[in-house]
Amino acid sequence: MAETAKILNPEKTVLLPSLQAGCSLAESITAEDVRELKQRFPGVPVVCYVNTYASVKAECDICCTSSNAARVVESLNSKSVIFIPDEYLAKNVAKETNMHIIFPVKNKPIHPDGNLDYEMIGWEGRCEVHEKFTPGEIGRFRDAVPGLTVIAHPECPPEVLDASDYTGSTAQMIDFVGQKKPENILMVTECSMSDNLTSSFPDVNFIRPCNMCPHMKLITLGKVLKSMEDLGPAVEISNNVAERARFAVEQMLAVK
16 A cells, blocks of 8 residues: 555655565565466456555556445456456455456466356455454354444455445445444454544444454554654655556546
8 A cells, every 4th residue: 555655646755664564465466477367368457456566556457446346347348357366355346246257277278168258357365354254253243242233344255245234345334334323333354443443433332353464563653653753664666667557546546
């Protein structure tokens, strides 16, 4: 996300308090992987989730967020779409857009008989936080807290979304809490989100499954202070990569 901020604001200094604070999802795919996919599926547009590195965005046609992913896919008006890198978000978007999805095995043909019967080509990348949630876990929380409202992020497995009452991006989940103000709510996403909303919604009881992102936890107040004092580490992206990645982000922003 720091790289994305730099892509959109090339003239500004963008600081990243910890260079070790990466992302399991972003690390699941490389620019070389994208180039190979494009060679295997020539002419098929590539949609990449915003949680990717700049080098990956530079190889893609358009970016998306969890809130606009379906609209972005539909805006392409293409028979087939490559959607990377989140496996579960791809499955959930495919379901929402009524597309058949496949996950190609590296260096192996899709259909030996030559029948290319596919609409969405996915990638087996996952967020190490969201992939841990299960329907059984949600069921146990429901048993313990009668009347519990469950809302889930679309990076979770499809069966987890099916077991929830509402699915939405981070911003959409926050809006849901503000509008509905349920008495008891389970937010199926990174644990800190519930912590952050407690002060804004003191009358809502947040039930915390507490799956934490080890990367996010590397960003501490002390490191933020030191980063601001030192004006570093600063995010740097080559002009070639930044320009191509910016195109993909701007294409997303143009989707209504």
